[in-house]
Amino acid sequence: MATISIEHASKSFGATEVLKDISLDVKDGEFLVLLGASGCGKSTLLNIIAGLEPIAEGTIRLDGEVVNDVHPKNRDIAMVFQSYALYPNMTVERNIAFGLEMRRISKAERKATVREVASMLQIEHLLARKPAQLSGGQRQRVAMGRALVRRPKIFLFDEPLSNLDAKLRGEMRTEIKKLHQSLKATMVYVTHDQIEAMTLADRIAIMKDGVIQQIGTPQEIYSKPANMYVAGFVGAPPMNFVEVDLVKQEDQFGVILPAVLKGEPKNYFLPLPDSKQLETRENTKIILGLRPEMITHNAFTQSTNPEIECDVDLLEPTGADTLCLIRLAGHPAKARVSPLFACDPGESMTFSVDMGRVCLFDGETEELIRL
Amino acid sequence: MANPKTLPGANGKRYLFGRLFIWTLLLAAAVLYLGPIYVVLSTSLKDLAEIRAGALLDLPHELNFTAWREAWSSACIGVRCEGLRPYFLNSVIMSVPSVAISTLIGALSGYALSLFRFRGANIIFALMLFGCFIPFQIVILPMAQTLGYLGIANSITGLIVVHTIYGISFTTLFFRNYYVSVPQELVRAATMDGAGFFRIFWHIMLPLSVPIIVVSVIWQFTQVWNEFLFGASFTSGGSQPVTVALNNLINSTTSVKQYNVDMAAALIAAAPTLVVYIIAGRFFVRGLTAGAVKG
Numbered sequence: 001m002a003t004i005s006i007e008h009a010s011k012s013f014g015a016t017e018v019l020k021d022i023s024l025d026v027k028d029g030e031f032l033v034l035l036g037a038s039g040c041g042k043s044t045l046l047n048i049i050a051g052l053e054p055i056a057e058g059t060i061r062l063d064g065e066v067v068n069d070v071h072p073k074n075r076d077i078a079m080v081f082q083s084y085a086l087y088p089n090m091t092v093e094r095n096i097a098f099g100l101e102m103r104r105i106s107k108a109e110r111k112a113t114v115r116e117v118a119s120m121l122q123i124e125h126l127l128a129r130k131p132a133q134l135s136g137g138q139r140q141r142v143a144m145g146r147a148l149v150r151r152p153k154i155f156l157f158d159e160p161l162s163n164l165d166a167k168l169r170g171e172m173r174t175e176i177k178k179l180h181q182s183l184k185a186t187m188v189y190v191t192h193d194q195i196e197a198m199t200l201a202d203r204i205a206i207m208k209d210g211v212i213q214q215i216g217t218p219q220e221i222y223s224k225p226a227n228m229y230v231a232g233f234v235g236a237p238p239m240n241f242v243e244v245d246l247v248k249q250e251d252q253f254g255v256i257l258p259a260v261l262k263g264e265p266k267n268y269f270l271p272l273p274d275s276k277q278l279e280t281r282e283n284t285k286i287i288l289g290l291r292p293e294m295i296t297h298n299a300f301t302q303s304t305n306p307e308i309e310c311d312v313d314l315l316e317p318t319g320a321d322t323l324c325l326i327r328l329a330g331h332p333a334k335a336r337v338s339p340l341f342a343c344d345p346g347e348s349m350t351f352s353v354d355m356g357r358v359c360l361f362d363g364e365t366e367e368l369i370r371l
Numbered sequence: 372m373a374n375p376k377t378l379p380g381a382n383g384k385r386y387l388f389g390r391l392f393i394w395t396l397l398l399a400a401a402v403l404y405l406g407p408i409y410v411v412l413s414t415s416l417k418d419l420a421e422i423r424a425g426a427l428l429d430l431p432h433e434l435n436f437t438a439w440r441e442a443w444s445s446a447c448i449g450v451r452c453e454g455l456r457p458y459f460l461n462s463v464i465m466s467v468p469s470v471a472i473s474t475l476i477g478a479l480s481g482y483a484l485s486l487f488r489f490r491g492a493n494i495i496f497a498l499m500l501f502g503c504f505i506p507f508q509i510v511i512l513p514m515a516q517t518l519g520y521l522g523i524a525n526s527i528t529g530l531i532v533v534h535t536i537y538g539i540s541f542t543t544l545f546f547r548n549y550y551v552s553v554p555q556e557l558v559r560a561a562t563m564d565g566a567g568f569f570r571i572f573w574h575i576m577l578p579l580s581v582p583i584i585v586v587s588v589i590w591q592f593t594q595v596w597n598e599f600l601f602g603a604s605f606t607s608g609g610s611q612p613v614t615v616a617l618n619n620l621i622n623s624t625t626s627v628k629q630y631n632v633d634m635a636a637a638l639i640a641a642a643p644t645l646v647v648y649i650i651a652g653r654f655f656v657r658g659l660t661a662g663a664v665k666g
Contacts, residue, residue, distance in 0.1 A: 073566075079563045085557045098574075102564050
């Protein structure tokens with residue numbers, strides 16, 4: 001059992017408030033990802049859980065027990081660092097065993113445990129080497145081994161993959177996920193990479209300026225982002241935002257979407273699902289959030305989806321899909337279509353818009369309007 | 372690829388003159404530096420008759436080590452005629468502990484100031500740096516009073532204390548600047564592994580510090596061994612270091628000035644610092660320029 005519970009945590013470095021009233025619960029065996037741009041406070045939050053930074057205000061509990069003043073070594077937590085922080089003067093074997101050595105575990109037992117962990121990570125042949133003689137990926141594995149060997153209740157990862165090349169990052173990501181499944185340990189993972197967050201997390205907490213914007217499963221975060229920041233941060237290419245007027249035509253709420261057809265402006269009325277939420281907002285500006293895959297070619301989609309025809313300025317083929325650059329309300333937007341249906345650049349094409357999945361945001365507060 | 376011989380400025384008169392100028396300059400500098408050493412060395416190997424005959428720059432007729440033997444074991448310093456040997460030993464007994472202790476303290480304080488940044492660490496470091504700029508002369512009187520109060524005046528122990536204290540400013544500066552380039556994450560990782568302040572220092576930081584330890588040892592050894600003023604002020608008679616004894620040896624010659632013995636004594640007194648530099652010198656340069664710890 002290992003749960004983490006943080007209540008009203010605040011932290012400042014000098015005059016800058018790094019964390020503002022953070023409350024967060026991590027369930028036993030959960031994989032929580034703290035996601036955010038650099039400087040959002042996610043690493044500080046991780047260091048507070050580890051005990052490397054003292055918490056200024058609020059409480060932090062591990063398994064229900066307040067640990068505000070408990071030293072890191074007594075929290076039964078292991079941490080993997082971005083730079084791996086391997087001890088340069090020690091062999092791989094001693095690097096991994098160091099935590100056990102500090103806890104006065106006998107030499108024979110240390111050796112056996114290190115062998116076990118090394119075989120799990122497939123680094124047995126590296127045990128006699130020094131960190132300087134290892135490649136980036138091997139160092140990463142050793143850093144993981146150092147965390148695993150103590151069998152802690154909680155694992156913390158501080159951007160562990162950001163120093164690896166793209167291919168290795170993908171492989172290690174899979175391994176970390178496998179590791180979580182086999183260990184069933186509680187893990188908190190900090191990253192700025194939304195793909196990592198989406199693929200690894202049971203739940204994601206998105207942070208900005210020391211405030212948690214939203215906590216939810218990857219699917220919730222993706223399909224129901226709490227605000228425009230979250231919507232824009234998660235997803236590649238990012239969600240298209242279009243400022244539109246909310247109107248009522250023939251008892252049906254909808255938005256007026258200004259597009260461009262053959263160089264001429266053309267407005268389309270797109271009906272929205274019925275919702276009481278919209279009553280008070282008639283004739284106000286709202287922001288329509290459309291992910292690129294919500295604007296797609298009309299071949300196989302349901303015929304009930306409204307269609308728009310507009311000019312395609314540019315094509316960006318990615319292999320599996322082709323991104324069409326179009327203009328909505330004067331701003332560039334991206335649509336994702338199958339390469340089979342993509343028109344030539346400069347021509348116009350008919351797209352169907354999946355209005356059942358669009359997000360609406362308040363024009364003032366940028367918060368999601370829940371329908 | 373361009374042929375380097377056909378590039379502009381690669382040959383011709385200007386190139387030749389440039390080279391000649393550089394070589395002449397280097398030769399002149401070498402003569403200027405090596406000349407006195409040559410004179411001292413050759414004079415120490417001559418006998419008095421040969422010296423009196425003049426010809427300062429001539430090589431000795433034969434290698435004659437009598438002057439060296441005399442300087443080491445029988446020359447008179449004051450009323451004692453035991454040569455430099457007892458004073459040389461004094462200097463060894465004084466230098467080794469002061470170098471070791473000041474290096475160790477410097478390593479510890481540099482480590483605390485750079486990797487365990489506590490409130491006011493920068494102010495403390497600035498104050499310690501200040502110690503590097505305090506001239507010896509200023510502290511002589513208060514230091515003499517302190518040594519008297521502690522009961523270690525006129526003793527080698529007293530000199531060890533003085534040199535250790537004086538050296539801490541420098542060694543702290545060396546180690547602090549070296550440890551600043553050690554990634555903070557290393558300390559954090561060790562903290563998570565359960566190591567405390569001293570165990571991180573002993574198991575991780577000290578093994579990483581070999582280059583800067585060498586720098587600190589060479590620097591401190593040269594300072595302590597060559598130091599004269601403290602030795603002359605705080606000791607007398609049998610507990611004087613070799614630098615003071617050398618001075619007394621040269622000044623206490625009674626009848627004839629024995630230049631060869633004086634020269635040999637000077638070389639004996641200077642030898643240890645030279646030996647230390649020759650053995651560890653390449654680490655010295657490496658330690659001063661390096662700093663980054665490659666993980």
